[in-house]
Amino acid sequence: MIYREAGQFKTSYASDQAIFPIAQDRWFVGLATVAAFVVPPLAANEYWLQAVLIPFLIYSLAAIGLNLLTGYAGQLSLGTGGFMAVGAYAAFKLTTAFPPLNIIVVFVLSGLVAASVGLVFGIPSLRIKGFYLAVATLAAQFFLVWLFNKVPWFVNYASSGTITAPNRAVFGVILTGPNATAPVRYVTALALVVVFALLAKNLVRGRVGRSWMAIRDRDIAAEIIGVRPLRTKLLAFGISSFYCGVAGAELVFLYFGSAETLAFDVTLSFLVLFMVIIGGLGSILGSFLGAAFIVLVPILLTNAPQTVGLHLPVALQKQIELMVFGGLIIFFLIVEPLGLARLWQISKEKLRLWPFPH
Amino acid sequence: MDRRGLVSVLLAAAIVGAPVAPALAAGEDFIPLLVYRTGPYAPSGIPIANGFVDYFALLNERDGGINGVKLAWEECETQYKTDLGVECYEKLKGKGAAGALVVNPYSTGITYQLIPKAAVDKVPILSMGYGMSASSDGRWFPWVFNFPTNYWSQASAVVRYIGHQEGGLDKLKGKKIVHIYHNSPYGKEANPTLDELSKKYQFELTLLAVDHPGQEQGATWLQVRRINPDWIFMSGWGVMNQVAVKEAASKGFKMDHFIGNWWSANDADVIPAGDGAKGYKGATFHAPGTKFRVHADIFKILYDKNKGAGRREAVGEALYNRGIVNAMYTAEAIRTAMGKFGNKPLTSEQMRWGLEHLDVTEQRLDQLGMKGFTHPIRVTCEDHEGSGPVLIQQWDGAKWEIVSDWMAPMRDVVRPKIEAAAVEEGKKLGYPMRDCSKEK
Numbered sequence: 001m002i003y004r005e006a007g008q009f010k011t012s013y014a015s016d017q018a019i020f021p022i023a024q025d026r027w028f029v030g031l032a033t034v035a036a037f038v039v040p041p042l043a044a045n046e047y048w049l050q051a052v053l054i055p056f057l058i059y060s061l062a063a064i065g066l067n068l069l070t071g072y073a074g075q076l077s078l079g080t081g082g083f084m085a086v087g088a089y090a091a092f093k094l095t096t097a098f099p100p101l102n103i104i105v106v107f108v109l110s111g112l113v114a115a116s117v118g119l120v121f122g123i124p125s126l127r128i129k130g131f132y133l134a135v136a137t138l139a140a141q142f143f144l145v146w147l148f149n150k151v152p153w154f155v156n157y158a159s160s161g162t163i164t165a166p167n168r169a170v171f172g173v174i175l176t177g178p179n180a181t182a183p184v185r186y187v188t189a190l191a192l193v194v195v196f197a198l199l200a201k202n203l204v205r206g207r208v209g210r211s212w213m214a215i216r217d218r219d220i221a222a223e224i225i226g227v228r229p230l231r232t233k234l235l236a237f238g239i240s241s242f243y244c245g246v247a248g249a250e251l252v253f254l255y256f257g258s259a260e261t262l263a264f265d266v267t268l269s270f271l272v273l274f275m276v277i278i279g280g281l282g283s284i285l286g287s288f289l290g291a292a293f294i295v296l297v298p299i300l301l302t303n304a305p306q307t308v309g310l311h312l313p314v315a316l317q318k319q320i321e322l323m324v325f326g327g328l329i330i331f332f333l334i335v336e337p338l339g340l341a342r343l344w345q346i347s348k349e350k351l352r353l354w355p356f357p358h
Numbered sequence: 359m360d361r362r363g364l365v366s367v368l369l370a371a372a373i374v375g376a377p378v379a380p381a382l383a384a385g386e387d388f389i390p391l392l393v394y395r396t397g398p399y400a401p402s403g404i405p406i407a408n409g410f411v412d413y414f415a416l417l418n419e420r421d422g423g424i425n426g427v428k429l430a431w432e433e434c435e436t437q438y439k440t441d442l443g444v445e446c447y448e449k450l451k452g453k454g455a456a457g458a459l460v461v462n463p464y465s466t467g468i469t470y471q472l473i474p475k476a477a478v479d480k481v482p483i484l485s486m487g488y489g490m491s492a493s494s495d496g497r498w499f500p501w502v503f504n505f506p507t508n509y510w511s512q513a514s515a516v517v518r519y520i521g522h523q524e525g526g527l528d529k530l531k532g533k534k535i536v537h538i539y540h541n542s543p544y545g546k547e548a549n550p551t552l553d554e555l556s557k558k559y560q561f562e563l564t565l566l567a568v569d570h571p572g573q574e575q576g577a578t579w580l581q582v583r584r585i586n587p588d589w590i591f592m593s594g595w596g597v598m599n600q601v602a603v604k605e606a607a608s609k610g611f612k613m614d615h616f617i618g619n620w621w622s623a624n625d626a627d628v629i630p631a632g633d634g635a636k637g638y639k640g641a642t643f644h645a646p647g648t649k650f651r652v653h654a655d656i657f658k659i660l661y662d663k664n665k666g667a668g669r670r671e672a673v674g675e676a677l678y679n680r681g682i683v684n685a686m687y688t689a690e691a692i693r694t695a696m697g698k699f700g701n702k703p704l705t706s707e708q709m710r711w712g713l714e715h716l717d718v719t720e721q722r723l724d725q726l727g728m729k730g731f732t733h734p735i736r737v738t739c740e741d742h743e744g745s746g747p748v749l750i751q752q753w754d755g756a757k758w759e760i761v762s763d764w765m766a767p768m769r770d771v772v773r774p775k776i777e778a779a780a781v782e783e784g785k786k787l788g789y790p791m792r793d794c795s796k797e798k
Binding site: 045046047050051055160161164165166167177179255256258262302314317318319 | 393395396400404433434435437440441444445448449452466467470471473474475477478490541542543546547549550567570779786787788
């Protein structure tokens with residue numbers, strides 16, 4: 001009923017190749033995007049923006065980055081936290097060295113720095129695959145975090161070893177630093193994630209994405225049909241690290257405000273990997289769903305007992321949260337091993353036939 | 359039992375076992391508590407949180423609050439993680455009648471993160487004996503307080519103590535001192551001061567980092583064995599302390615030459631090492647034990663009526679008492695502010711004034727039932743630290759004993775460093791310098 005496509009004819013290649021070939025999808029996504037830009041800054045309070053929505057957007061971006069590498073190109077990586085750290089420290093170094101530089105440009109440049117580091121650590125992927133590659137990228141994770149902790153140059157010789165986001169304005173509006181308001185940070189994070197998600201979606205639909213998927217599904221076959229493994233795999237590492245780098249820079253500049261290397265330890269890598277696995281490997285939508293699941297569910301679980309008037313001791317509450325959260329992960333992986341995105345796909349197929357399934 | 363039965367039993371157990379947190383009402387002073395009762399730092403986090411809650415509960419039960427205004431608080435679990443710290447801060451800063459009066463982050467990492475935010479939100483931070491040492495200069499950091507003393511003062515007081523033990527500060531020359539530190543902003547804090555003192559007194563300083571969470575220290579202690587230091591100073595936290603004390607004991611290091619900072623000398627840190635921990639020393643700025651009047655009141659009014667936050671035996675642990683001291687400073691700052699603004703619920707800006715004019719005298723400590731429990735402290739606009747002196751306590755196998763006089767920090771070394779660092783850190787955040795002569 002809602003999803004009836006009768007009468008929607010594709011009369012050109014362009015309309016056949018559209019990201020959302022169904023008009024209802026197009027409308028829905030369009031409206032949702034506009035609503036995301038308008039409603040929360042006006043309606044949500046600072047807690048929702050600062051502690052819930054901004055981290056969700058930033059982790060979504062990181063999850064998209066890892067999904068490109070792991071979901072599309074099939075290269076298992078545990079170096080996400082390290083690459084995000086590269087982005088964060090690069091952004092800090094760049095903006096303190098060149099304060100007038102537009103902070104958005106700084107984010108993109110720090111993404112490029114992360115990309116080049118990703119390229120270097122992607123080289124082993126030409127020789128090793130699967131779990132062995134995961135271990136090799138784990139080395140990147142530990143090495144990078146150790147490096148930022150060890151070399152004081154990266155933190156401008158601050159004795160505490162923390163990096164702090166300075167106030168930076170674009171067109172007179174303060175985007176980062178303590179004086180940036182939560183709505184402004186939110187809109188910045190949202191704009192970046194929308195642009196980069198669109199880019200990623202187009203990337204995976206095109207030649208690059210197809211060659212990634214060819215490598216993922218059977219690399220020898222891909223090589224025979226003319227996909228060059230070296231370039232394809234390194235490109236995947238580079239672009240993935242770019243996304244992670246931008247997300248890392250945002251993490252410090254839009255969310256934490258100040259960070260130490262501990263914020264980028266291996267737990268972060270696992271967290272983003274779980275987002276990708278739970279959301280759905282090889283799906284941009286899945287990255288958002290996975291990030292939403294991992295970021296929002298614990299917060300909901302923490303706040304749930306209080307909203308129903310139940311005052312539990314915090315330790316018990318935390319333990320319940322961990323148990324329920326773990327249970328939910330197992331539940332979703334059993335119900336739908338291909339992730340939340342697949343769940344959505346199935347329900348969409350059903351909706352298209354509803355109310356007259358064959 | 360079927361599934362539904364199991365769930366309802368669990369729920370029922372949760373409800374019965376839960377001490378009800380005080381509900382928020384208008385006309386109360388609200389204080390958010392960022393605690394960590396779970397995770398690798400829980401051994402350190404639990405006693406502090408309990409001390410805090412017990413003292414506030416005592417004030418409410420015994421005196422009906424402060425000058426007739428009840429205290430309200432809410433705990434939020436951070437697990438010592440910075441991202442959860444932000445979430446907790448955002449969640450709690452606006453609660454209560456007039457918002458949070460003061461925030462106690464209980465993590466140097468979270469403190470660093472909140473320093474820029476709190477000034478914008480106008481919420482004072484009380485990072486008691488932790489956080490950013492540079493924030494001791496109140497001219498640059500009006501919203502941050504770290505009295506009674508900071509990491510740099512502590513490091514200098516410990517060096518002074520070591521000098522005393524060696525027979526004079528000049529005897530430090532050529533001695534080997536190792537600083538084992540948690541590889542985080544917290545652990546690194548003492549390094550610049552130790553570095554400077556090592557040049558001044560010509561002792562050989564080696565800095566050894568232990569990575570989060572600190573369970574893996576094999577390499578560190580191999581290095582310690584190779585260096586064979588005369589003294590070890592440690593800035594550890596959570597499970598790292600227990601592991602380090604055990605390692606030192608098993609390596610046969612002279613435990614009375616091993617000094618933890620005041621976050622590395624709690625009961626839970628030494629008990630796992632058994633008799634091996636005997637002789638281990640730690641810095642502190644208050645006495646251990648329960649022989650003070652305030653503890654008698656806590657037992658009588660809370661624990662005898664089953665209203666205590668923790669186990670009865672845990673009252674008087676080093677970190678439990680730290681929680682009491684911190685809660686006492688908070689309460690006294692509220693009292694100070696009420697002296698100026700009247701006996702009604704305060705705003706956070708009035709609370710800041712109260713913190714800045716806090717003057718806890720010997721006489722006041724006596725009235726509070728804390729005579730000899732901690733040192734008097736006076737905070738001023740310029741000095742948010744107070745450079746309070748430090749005690750050294752020693753573990754005798756069953757309890758901590760104070761084994762030193764009050765050791766004064768080397769203010770002549772520390773204060774200029776703080777002022778220089780405050781300029782640097784303040785500029786980073788774009789702060790102006792206050793003129794304290796214009797403040798009232």
